[in-house]
Amino acid sequence: MTVQPFNPTPRTLMGPGPSDVHPQVLQALGKPTIGHLDPQFVAMMDEVKALTQYAFQTENPFTIVVSAPGSAGMETCFVNLVEPGDKVIVCRNGVFGERMRQNVVRVGGEAVMVDDAWGTPVSVEKVEAALKANPDAKFLAFVHAETSTGALSDAKALCALAQQHEVLSIVDAVTSLSGVELKVDEWGIDAIYSGSQKCLSCVPGLAPVSFSAKAVAKLEARQTPVPSWFLDQTLVMGYWSGTGKRSYHHTAPVNSLYAMHEALRLLKAEGLENAWARHRAMHEQLKSGLELLGLDFVVDEASRLPQLNAVYIPQGVDDAAVRSALLERFNLEIGAGLGDLAGKAWRIGLMGHAAREENVLLCLAALREVLN
Ligand code: PLP
Numbered sequence: 001m002t003v004q005p006f007n008p009t010p011r012t013l014m015g016p017g018p019s020d021v022h023p024q025v026l027q028a029l030g031k032p033t034i035g036h037l038d039p040q041f042v043a044m045m046d047e048v049k050a051l052t053q054y055a056f057q058t059e060n061p062f063t064i065v066v067s068a069p070g071s072a073g074m075e076t077c078f079v080n081l082v083e084p085g086d087k088v089i090v091c092r093n094g095v096f097g098e099r100m101r102q103n104v105v106r107v108g109g110e111a112v113m114v115d116d117a118w119g120t121p122v123s124v125e126k127v128e129a130a131l132k133a134n135p136d137a138k139f140l141a142f143v144h145a146e147t148s149t150g151a152l153s154d155a156k157a158l159c160a161l162a163q164q165h166e167v168l169s170i171v172d173a174v175t176s177l178s179g180v181e182l183k184v185d186e187w188g189i190d191a192i193y194s195g196s197q198k199c200l201s202c203v204p205g206l207a208p209v210s211f212s213a214k215a216v217a218k219l220e221a222r223q224t225p226v227p228s229w230f231l232d233q234t235l236v237m238g239y240w241s242g243t244g245k246r247s248y249h250h251t252a253p254v255n256s257l258y259a260m261h262e263a264l265r266l267l268k269a270e271g272l273e274n275a276w277a278r279h280r281a282m283h284e285q286l287k288s289g290l291e292l293l294g295l296d297f298v299v300d301e302a303s304r305l306p307q308l309n310a311v312y313i314p315q316g317v318d319d320a321a322v323r324s325a326l327l328e329r330f331n332l333e334i335g336a337g338l339g340d341l342a343g344k345a346w347r348i349g350l351m352g353h354a355a356r357e358e359n360v361l362l363c364l365a366a367l368r369e370v371l372n
Contacts, residue, residue, distance in 0.1 A: 081168065142158055235249055313345060
């Protein structure tokens with residue numbers, strides 16, 4: 001059998017992630033691999049750390065990039081911070097809140113669920129009631145930007161409640177980071193994770209994570225060992241500490257981290273506020289066009305994510321046939337519905353480098369063609 005080199009057709013990625021990768025990020029990926037303890041690489045890692053702190057708007061010394069996808073960022077928070085018997089208030093308004101619950105259960109924690117309907121944000125009032133009813137809770141966990149529905153929750157208000165009730169907040173920022181306002185220090189977030197493949201427009205497979213001093217203290221005061229060797233941050237800290245000699249923990253994904261460096265450098269050059277404004281402007285343009293096509297949004301305007309536009313599939317339209325036609329005729333990927341919205345909605349992403357006018361226009365024109 002002769003196997004040919006793999007040459008994927010370039011696509012425009014306007015689904016729920018991965019998003020279009022910036023060409024400069026792809027170029028960075030192809031630079032020569034050097035050792036992960038090479039002084040040049042170590043110096044680059046210091047810049048990655050500083051740029052990740054910028055993206056999260058934090059000065060947390062514990063800010064790292066986990067060598068694995070967003071789900072590993074999620075697990076990093078739960079396996080390190082939650083101990084057997086710890087009570088965690090988990091907000092569930094889509095797929096990823098449920099994934100948080102499963103993480104809590106697997107580490108032996110007790111999950112107290114606050115449920116909201118798919119397509120709505122996490123209810124601040126319900127969370128406040130849950131915190132009052134559970135004075136022994138240790139954590140509040142929620143998803144800032146629920147990718148399965150396109151709903152944005154009020155992270156600032158939720159973290160203020162967590163502080164008031166002296167519980168640590170664990171925040172999923174996989175889809176929110178650099179697409180909408182997010183201020184880790186100002187909002188008092190204790191543990192946060194994201195993914196490389198959404199609004200950062202980097203290659204998939206990396207997870208930026210940051211812990212506040214309170215979260216680090218909780219980790220250091222653990223009575224039981226962290227139940228994962230790879231994700232145990234007490235072991236990883238030596239590599240990312242940025243002071244003195246770096247010690248080997250695992251072989252870092254060297255080239256992916258070059259890509260991350262470039263993606264974060266591009267974000268810094270654009271400026272976070274400008275990136276947030278660009279996502280908003282592109283969303284407004286897309287929204288006007290989708291409404292002209294007669295498509296209705298799943299989420300109310302007030303809590304709609306600019307970077308993830310979930311719209312109902314019109315009656316009588318074949319979901320899979322439309323997505324296949326977009327891919328085959330226009331090399332355009334949009335996302336299917338997930339969980340409760342499977343077969344009922346499409347998810348159109350405007351994430352990072354994909355949040356550009358040419359993409360909006362392509363998407364609207366292609367949809368008009370395929371739907372008519
Ligand atoms: N959390 C949210 C909100 C997500 O959207 C995703 C991925 O889509 C994840 C977690 C998991 O990230 P990954 O697929 O990179 O493991």
